Amino acid sequence: MWKTNLATLGLSLVLGGCAASPYQLSKDSSPELLRGEFLRGQQNRLVLESAEQKYVAEGFEVHRDTNLAELRKRYRNSNPKHWDRIFAGFDKTHEVYSAELVPKAQDGSELSCRLTWASGSAPQGICLDKAGKEYQVRFD
Numbered sequence: 001m002w003k004t005n006l007a008t009l010g011l012s013l014v015l016g017g018c019a020a021s022p023y024q025l026s027k028d029s030s031p032e033l034l035r036g037e038f039l040r041g042q043q044n045r046l047v048l049e050s051a052e053q054k055y056v057a058e059g060f061e062v063h064r065d066t067n068l069a070e071l072r073k074r075y076r077n078s079n080p081k082h083w084d085r086i087f088a089g090f091d092k093t094h095e096v097y098s099a100e101l102v103p104k105a106q107d108g109s110e111l112s113c114r115l116t117w118a119s120g121s122a123p124q125g126i127c128l129d130k131a132g133k134e135y136q137v138r139f140d
Contacts, residue, residue, distance in 0.1 A: 020040065020041030020042070021039070021041060022037060022038070022039050022040075023038040023039075023040075023122050023123060023139035023140060024037055024140055025037065025038075025048070025137070025138070025139060026122075026139055026140045028136070028138045029135070029136055029138050030134075030135040030136045030137070032050050032051075032135060033048055033049065033050055033135055033137065034050060034051060035048075035049040036048040036137070036139070038115070038123050038139045040062055040123075043059060044059060044060050044061070044099070045059075046058075046101060046103050046113070047103075048103055048111065048127065048135075053105040053107070053109060054105060054106070055103035055104060055105050055109075055110075055111050056103055056105075057101040057102060057103035057104070057113070060099055060100075060101040061099065062097055062099045063097065063099070064095055064096075064097055065095070065096050065097075066096070072087075093118075093120065095118070095119040096116065096117070096118055096119070097116065097118075097119070098114070098116045098117075099113075099114075099115045099123070100112075100113070100114050100115075101113050101115075103127075109129070110129075110130065111127040111129055111135070112127065112128045113125060113126070113127040113128075113137065114126055114127075115137065122138070122139040122140055123137075123139045124136075124137060124138040124139065125137050
């Protein structure tokens with residue numbers, strides 16, 4: 001019985017790890033950006049489109065961070081069960097994700113983007129072009 005449960009858990013973790021998370025560009029983004037998509041999964045991908053260009057970045061890393069030292073101070077003595085769940089990796093609400101990427105257009109122009117988001121939230125951040133123009137980027 002426990003072998004079946006263990007196999008089911010393993011399969012769930014494998015399938016859950018492979019699932020892609022697609023996000024569409026929000027209307028809160030800079031008005032120059034007409035469309036966009038952020039796909040997080042086995043092959044991370046960002047597409048941003050303006051009237052003049054289509055920028056694409058693929059295969060970039062998404063970093064996951066949890067400030068365990070701060071969380072230990074906050075929860076270890078006051079709420080030890082919560083701390084145990086955080087430390088064991090069962091409580092994902094304290095995880096923060098980030099990505100630094102350089103989407104490129106066919107003509108060679110580039111944007112430099114930095115995105116961050118909390119677990120369960122959509123990515124958001126800023127992209128800069130070579131001239132230093134800033135574009136707000138938010139996804140739903």
